[in-house]
Amino acid sequence: MKISLASCCANCEHFLNGQLCGVQEVVVSENQVCEAYEFKAVLHREDDCLKCSKFQTNNCAHPQKASEGIMCTVWYPRAAS
Ligand code: SF4
Numbered sequence: 001m002k003i004s005l006a007s008c009c010a011n012c013e014h015f016l017n018g019q020l021c022g023v024q025e026v027v028v029s030e031n032q033v034c035e036a037y038e039f040k041a042v043l044h045r046e047d048d049c050l051k052c053s054k055f056q057t058n059n060c061a062h063p064q065k066a067s068e069g070i071m072c073t074v075w076y077p078r079a080a081s
Pocket residue numbers: 008009012013014015016020021022023024028032033034035036037038
C-alpha cells in the first residue's frame with residue numbers, strides 16, 4: 001500500500017504563521033484543507049530537485065516549481081553512477 005502525504009493546510013502555500021489561512025482569513029489547523037489548497041515548496045539544502053530522479057521527467061509532481069534548493073514529498077534519489 002502506497003503512503004503519501006495529505007494535501008492539507010500544513011503544507012499549503014496559504015498557511016500563515018502556523019495558524020492563519022491567507023485565503024479564508026480565518027484560523028485553521030494543520031489537518032484541515034479547502035478547495036484553494038496550493039502545494040508549498042520547501043527549501044532544502046541537501047537533497048533537492050536536481051538530485052531527484054523525477055526532475056524534468058513526466059513523473060515530476062510539480063514541473064512548474066521543480067528547481068535547485070527545493071524538494072517535494074515524492075522526491076526520489078537519482079541512481080548513483
Ligand atoms: S484553508 Fe485552504 S487555502 Fe487556507 S491554508 Fe488551508 S488548504 Fe490552504
